[in-house]
Amino acid sequence: MSIFKVFDTAGSAMNAQSLRLNMTASNLANAETVAGTPEQAYRARNPVFAAALEQAAAGQPGGGHGGVQMRGIIESQATPQALHMPDHPEADENGYVYRSNVNTVEEMVNMMSASRSYQNNVEVMSTSRDLLLQTLRLGQQ
């Protein structure tokens, strides 16, 4: 019965989207943090999604549902913004601190997209559940 697999598919997508939401939250929380050097500055993190191929992974446990898998996490390569704050305790010898390279607008868009996709998958799951329950009652008055 292929509808049972839909729970794995939608579940993997919900996992991926909630991880994305989690990363957006940590990016937004660190949007205003500053550091003493550009290397130490917080960099925005984003997950990379890949399709879990059904045919290729059919023999492996956990694979083969055709859902979403996480391929990795990338850090944004944008240069951290240098702010001239000589009084800041973290400031370097020139009086600069380095703000994280999080783009707040991008993160808000990511947040909305992730939450919409999550809701979509919840709907898919509840529809599948209804269909399965109706199928189980087939033939009973």
Added chain:
Amino acid sequence: MTLSLDKAFGVSAAALKLRSERHQVLSQNLANADTPDYKARDFDFKSALRAAAGDGKGGGLQLQRTDARHIPAGGSATGPGGAQLQYRVPFNPALDGNTVETQVEQAKFAENAVNYQASLNFLGNRITGLIGAIRGE
């Protein structure tokens, strides 16, 4: 008179099976709505049902394969139940190579769910009729 359950249920059983397969394919599209380079897939329900019902007229021309290593005609991947999967042509292709359009997929998904319920109802009515015939009511 012999009663074949397969014949008694008619095309509804095959339709139900294909509907559940399409449900799975569409749910995969929706799950991968944010996956880069994912191509949305679907299959033609009408020809798949004709092929499953086995009337020989549908499904298009098939190339005869005399060796297991021959590549099947059409070249497209087969779905969970052997239906020929095809790629959807997007209205608005995305920059990241993803061709899933959530609103299109949602519409197809809802349509397929309703049709699944219709097939279920047809099957249920058949079963009720058969039970009535067996009991002699």
